[in-house]
Amino acid sequence: MQKRNLITFLSLLLAAVFLTVLFVAVTNSNKIEKEITPLATTIIELDEKTIASSGFVNDTGVSQVIQHCTQCHSSTLVTQNRLSEAGWKATIEWMQETQNLWDLGKNEERIIAYLAKNYGPTKKGRRQPIKGVEWYELD
Ligand code: HEC
Incomplete structure (x- = not known):
């Protein structure tokens, strides 16, 4: 039973890390896009x-x-x-x-x-x- 709890905990931890990395990657790519596009789309x-x-x-x-x-x-x-x-x-x-x-x-x-x-x-x-x-x- 204890081993299963540990596995569940580790899986959740892994998922959390994965989601954090994904979140950071997405927000950063948005930032780069935002820096470039206004030059072409706004006066x-x-x-x-x-x-x-x-x-x-x-x-x-x-x-x-x-x-x-x-x-x-x-x-x-x-x-x-x-x-x-x-x-x-x-x-x-x-x-x-x-x-x-x-x-x-x-x-x-x-x-x-x-x-x-x-x-x-x-x-x-x-x-x-x-x-x-x-x-x-x-x-
Ligand atoms: C991404 C880089 C870049 C940007 C931004 C840029 N140019 Fe250029 N341009 C060049 C390069 C490279 C040359 C060639 C320079 C050389 O011959 O040493 C050049 C050459 C020129 C020349 C000389 C052409 C010739 O026949 O000798 C003119 C005029 C010129 N650019 C006008 C502009 C104008 C107007 C803009 C804005 C709309 C502009 N450039 C933006 C890279 C750029």
Whole structure:
């Protein structure tokens, strides 16, 4: 009879340990998931100081660009480029296919719109031609 009690006790103990390990494993995996997914599913705005020191133009979508585009390389690699909407889209797809860039989720549209507007090909690097000048003939 005593031996059976011992076996019952040990079985219950084993079950308790197993359940504890399972519980810890499940709560931890939830924690990791929670840390990653908000970046893709929610729009997070950063404070002015962070934006000012980022090297990016302050405009709608800048917070998302900082959060997603400065984790593997500097902001300079982004800001030195001038690309159209399609060009930025292609660059992002290239990074997703070859450089392990994650799915940008809800943030993708904002990021591409921001980049095309502030780092688009239409921004002239050179001055505009001079207009309204009265030219005269050289003798
Ligand atoms: C997971 C890492 C990672 C993230 C996040 C990331 N990139 Fe990149 N990106 C890379 C790597 C790696 C390169 C190649 C760097 C090199 O050539 O030395 C690169 C290169 C680039 C280039 C240069 C491409 C070229 O043709 O030379 C641009 C522009 C760029 N990234 C923009 C972005 C933008 C915009 C985002 C945000 C949406 C972003 N990156 C987020 C990894 C990443």
